[in-house]
Amino acid sequence: MIRTRLWLPAAVLVTSLAAASDYQIKTPKILPPEEYPVRVTIGPVTVAADPYATDDKSFTAFDVKDLNSRGFFPVLVVVRNSSTNPITVRTREIVLVTAAGTTMYSHPAALVVQDVIKAGIKIPKVHSKDPATSTKAGSPLTDFTTKELANRAVEAGSVASGFLFFYTAEPKKNLFAGSTLRIPKIIDEGPRTPLGPFELRLDAALAPAAHK
Numbered sequence: 001m002i003r004t005r006l007w008l009p010a011a012v013l014v015t016s017l018a019a020a021s022d023y024q025i026k027t028p029k030i031l032p033p034e035e036y037p038v039r040v041t042i043g044p045v046t047v048a049a050d051p052y053a054t055d056d057k058s059f060t061a062f063d064v065k066d067l068n069s070r071g072f073f074p075v076l077v078v079v080r081n082s083s084t085n086p087i088t089v090r091t092r093e094i095v096l097v098t099a100a101g102t103t104m105y106s107h108p109a110a111l112v113v114q115d116v117i118k119a120g121i122k123i124p125k126v127h128s129k130d131p132a133t134s135t136k137a138g139s140p141l142t143d144f145t146t147k148e149l150a151n152r153a154v155e156a157g158s159v160a161s162g163f164l165f166f167y168t169a170e171p172k173k174n175l176f177a178g179s180t181l182r183i184p185k186i187i188d189e190g191p192r193t194p195l196g197p198f199e200l201r202l203d204a205a206l207a208p209a210a211h212k
Contacts, residue, residue, distance in 0.1 A: 023063050023117075023138065023139065023140045023143070024063045025063070025138055025143050026060065026061055026062065026063055026143075028060060028061035028076070028147075030076070030078060030161050031048075031078070032078075032080070032159070033046045033047065033048035033078045033079070033080045033159065034046065034048075034080075035048075036048035036049065036050055036078065036205065037204045037205050038050070038051075038181075038200050038201065038202055038204050038205045039200070040198045040199065040200055042195045042196060042198060043083070043188075043195050044081065044082040044083035044188075045079065045080065045081055045082070045083065045087060045186055045188075045195050045198075046079070046080040046082070047077065047078070047079050047080075047183060047186075047198045047200065048077070048078040048079075048200075049075055049076065049077055049078075049181045049200040049202060049205070050075065050076040050078070050205060051073070051074075051075045051076075051176040051202045051205050051206065052067075052068070052073065052074040052075065052076065052163075053068070053073065053174050053175075053176045053177075053206055054068055055067060055068045055069055058072075058073075058074055061074065061076075061147070061163070062074070062143065062144065062147075063140075063143075064116055064117070064140075067116060068171060069171050070115070070116050070171065071167050071168050071169060071170075071171040072107065072112050072115070072116065072165050072166070072167055073165070073166045073167075073168065073175045073176060074163045074164070074165050074166075075096075075163065075164050075166065075176070075181060075202070076161060076162070076163055077094075077149050077161065077162060077163070077164060077181070078159065078160075078161040079154055079159065079160045079161070079186075080158075080159045081154040081155065081156060081157065081158055081159070081160075082157065083156055083188060083190070084156050084157075084190070085156055085188055085189050085190030085191075086153045086154060086155050086156055086189045086190075087153065087154050087186050087187060087188055087189060087195075088151075088152070088153050088154075088186065088187040088189055089149070089151065089152055089153075089154060089160070089183070089186055090151055090185075090187075091106070091149050091150055091151045091152075091164070092105070092106075092151065093183070093184050093185070094106065094149075094164060094181065094182065094183050094184075095181075095182050096164075096166050096175075096176075096179055096180070096181055096182075097179060097180045097181075097182055098175065098178070098179045099177060099178025099179055104166050104167075106164040106165055106166055107165045107166060107167045108148075108165075109141075109144035109145045109147070109148040109163075109165060110141060110144070110145060112144055112165050113140045113141045113144050113145075117140045147162060147163050148162055148163055148164070148165075149161070149162025149163060149164050150162065153189065164181075174206070176202045176203075176206060177202075177203065177206060178203060179201075179202050179203075180199055180200060180201050180202065181199075181200040181202060182197060182198070182199055182200075183196055183197060183198040183200075184196055184197050185197060186198070
């Protein structure tokens, strides 16, 4: 019995790490912000949002077949800066306001990898031999964090994009149905003036079946 208790966690661990080592990098198609149905323009700044509300859609961007079923709902944010000045997007100020009126902050990409790839298995902290959290090219951690929308400056005349990850304990419900992505302000670094708020109602991007 003792051997069985030791062997089972080890077998699950090996399976989890093998899955991480087979992880495939995917390149989602990023459109100009004007081509997304959910977009808001204030002054020289246009912000678009593309909710990834199903496992199938999320699988086109991340090599995880059940990302939404595990409770993580990604949303792609695309920002165009038509100003002559750089602008600053502060990711941690962005919130999702659900249909029920709950305000949610995004889940850091590194924690998404910890929860999804390792599936709750307790493994030693990040180190070079850990394929799930290795920082080498092609690892899940590198993929998720590279695609994450981080605090950044968007140069004049350029476009920036990245994903935010929102978590729900009720993954069978579409978290994005009736929800609004809210960016309180984006800073125009020329005069240091705030633009916003940007209110992006996500329903316009959801297929009818995805609302359920």
